[in-house]
Amino acid sequence: MAMRHLKDTVTAYAMLFPALFLLGLFGIFPVGYAFYVSLHKWLISPGDFVGFEHYKKALGEPQGALLLGAALLCLSLGKLFSRPIESKGRHSPRKAALVSWPLICLACALFLLGARYISQHGDPRFLKGLRITSMYAIYSIPLQLTMALGLAFLLHQKLRGKGAYRTILFLPYVTPIMASAIVFRSLFSPRETSIANRIIGFVGLQPLRWLSEDDHVIQVLGDITGWTLSLPVWIDAWVPSLALASVILYNIWVYVGYDMLIFMAGLTQIPPELLDAASIDGANSRCILRHVILPLLSPTLYFLSMVAVIGTFKAFNHIYVLRTPAAQGTVDTASVFIFDTFFKRNNAGYASCLSLLLLVVILSLTLIQRRVVGKRVFYG
Amino acid sequence: MKKKNIPIHAMLVFSCLIAMLPFAWMLSASFMSRGDILTRQILPQVVQWKNYMDSWNQARFGLYFRNSMVISSLQVFGIWITCSLAAYPLARLSFPGKNILFLLILSTLMIPQSVTLVPNVLIVAWLDKHTPVAWINNWPSLTIPFMSNAFAIFFLRQFFAVIPGEFWDAARVDGASHLRFLIRVVIPMSKAPLLTLGMLSFMGAWNALAWPLLVTNTPAWRPLSVGLLNLVEEAGIELHLQMAGATISVLPILAIYALIQRQFTDSIIQTGIKG
Numbered sequence: 001m002a003m004r005h006l007k008d009t010v011t012a013y014a015m016l017f018p019a020l021f022l023l024g025l026f027g028i029f030p031v032g033y034a035f036y037v038s039l040h041k042w043l044i045s046p047g048d049f050v051g052f053e054h055y056k057k058a059l060g061e062p063q064g065a066l067l068l069g070a071a072l073l074c075l076s077l078g079k080l081f082s083r084p085i086e087s088k089g090r091h092s093p094r095k096a097a098l099v100s101w102p103l104i105c106l107a108c109a110l111f112l113l114g115a116r117y118i119s120q121h122g123d124p125r126f127l128k129g130l131r132i133t134s135m136y137a138i139y140s141i142p143l144q145l146t147m148a149l150g151l152a153f154l155l156h157q158k159l160r161g162k163g164a165y166r167t168i169l170f171l172p173y174v175t176p177i178m179a180s181a182i183v184f185r186s187l188f189s190p191r192e193t194s195i196a197n198r199i200i201g202f203v204g205l206q207p208l209r210w211l212s213e214d215d216h217v218i219q220v221l222g223d224i225t226g227w228t229l230s231l232p233v234w235i236d237a238w239v240p241s242l243a244l245a246s247v248i249l250y251n252i253w254v255y256v257g258y259d260m261l262i263f264m265a266g267l268t269q270i271p272p273e274l275l276d277a278a279s280i281d282g283a284n285s286r287c288i289l290r291h292v293i294l295p296l297l298s299p300t301l302y303f304l305s306m307v308a309v310i311g312t313f314k315a316f317n318h319i320y321v322l323r324t325p326a327a328q329g330t331v332d333t334a335s336v337f338i339f340d341t342f343f344k345r346n347n348a349g350y351a352s353c354l355s356l357l358l359l360v361v362i363l364s365l366t367l368i369q370r371r372v373v374g375k376r377v378f379y380g
Numbered sequence: 381m382k383k384k385n386i387p388i389h390a391m392l393v394f395s396c397l398i399a400m401l402p403f404a405w406m407l408s409a410s411f412m413s414r415g416d417i418l419t420r421q422i423l424p425q426v427v428q429w430k431n432y433m434d435s436w437n438q439a440r441f442g443l444y445f446r447n448s449m450v451i452s453s454l455q456v457f458g459i460w461i462t463c464s465l466a467a468y469p470l471a472r473l474s475f476p477g478k479n480i481l482f483l484l485i486l487s488t489l490m491i492p493q494s495v496t497l498v499p500n501v502l503i504v505a506w507l508d509k510h511t512p513v514a515w516i517n518n519w520p521s522l523t524i525p526f527m528s529n530a531f532a533i534f535f536l537r538q539f540f541a542v543i544p545g546e547f548w549d550a551a552r553v554d555g556a557s558h559l560r561f562l563i564r565v566v567i568p569m570s571k572a573p574l575l576t577l578g579m580l581s582f583m584g585a586w587n588a589l590a591w592p593l594l595v596t597n598t599p600a601w602r603p604l605s606v607g608l609l610n611l612v613e614e615a616g617i618e619l620h621l622q623m624a625g626a627t628i629s630v631l632p633i634l635a636i637y638a639l640i641q642r643q644f645t646d647s648i649i650q651t652g653i654k655g
Binding site: 005008009011012013015016018019020022023025026027028029030031033034037151154155157159160161165166167168169170171172174175176177178179180182183184185186187191193195198253256257258261262264265310313314316317320321335338339342343348351352355356358359362363366 | 385388389391392395396398399400401402403405406409420422461462463465466468469470473474475476478481484485488490491492493494495496497498499500501502503524525526527528529530533557558559583586587589590593594604605608609612619622623625626627629630633634637641645648649
């Protein structure tokens, strides 16, 4: 028996070896190596050890990063304090709130202070990249999920040609990104006769510069309508340029079909008896949507939003194709900036440092998303 | 058709039109002459099949197409082999260190490509210098680093784990080893997940842009994606060639999708539900 166990172990490791070797060499080792590279002046070939110089260049002096770290710590402490009281079954949510709410408020305050410090002292180009990445996520994800949910509702009934609709709407997702991005580049080109301009021409609008427009959307709207609207600077910074808005449109076009497919699968999992029961109890359709369907769809919604957030942080190919010099860098996300740092400026040290910082941002975001949103998800 | 369904159909048809519009423009522009482009036509005056010949030969899309095909196929076969081998013991054998290894593999799912990009270029450059094989500007650098990934191992493990134990009992009585059982029984029973995984990996390889830009600087092993990017960056007015190139890069993917559509959408839906 022991003999066979040993044999199984040897077989198992022999079978695992090729995959583990490749994964170790090109998947795990590079993370450590990236840290090593980020501590050096590293242009085309390795140079002097510079310690945390690159990190200082990206974030300013350590105070800002420390504040952000403290904010994360407070947030997880706040959750830690609230949990045992809940799980012991002693119903004292008030006591829990007494400890956890101040901690969460403190976390927010620390976060704002840290973010302000970093935004004043860090590398403005990298921070702009992060801001554009966040805008990209904030504007595209809710839009794309709402539209997908709407389409899934429309298709979730007996309908002729259902399969054909589904296949057509899913097609953009399987289309190679480079090809569709090039087509969008031509659709949204600033020429007066581009397809996008012809379409808005039908409604009598003047041609726009789309992917080459670095002015933000509200300003463009103002130019069309003749209103002038002056916004405070901090809102102004969070309005996407028309170029970024066009990229967001592309993103929606690609992912709506995929999201719709997953939503449809989620909808088929809802037992029809529940809906019948609710309507017998006199719930109207809005009520059913709000209190029966959406809670039961929340795991799907959560899964899709996680996938979408990670996707926007990874987004690279289509942005690289869709950006134009005239957009003045208003579509360059953090990953594009990191790539340029390495590819165009050959600065491996700084690029490694920035990519590790991006990893930290992604990890904290997934952590926060799991803590804050994950708790509200209703698993049947 | 019921009457109350008409507005629903109208909305769906409208969405499908928007989804199809870019394809229509791509095809239409790919058949235009230079004159059509300059005079801003919507449809070609005379269909120019010549554009496809031009982009295939002059813009070297024939070479890029071959490169993309070879690179993507090698990646798919590599993933099939290494990840089936790795998924089998994780699904069906018990051995010390199994859980830790599985967690370690899963943890790599969290690491985005932009983190491993820079160090991997340095690693490949090192390998290029210190091994007899040429890595830079050659197929090994474009394929070998991607021949194993955590998602594939996880995905196959889920399917291998639900194959009933009786199959293994019967195979063992016949004197089969684990490897033989994997090749003769498990893999033939897992055609659908393997096809889906193949399609996803093929799409991933076909789409890759950042990595090939970094490890190739001659056309010899340049894939379609880089060829398309070059066409965009240098030739503004050659829109018809861009669109012909885009069509060339879309066709194989859509062909594969048409062949395995059912299995593909089903498996995609399953990953969504489990998540």
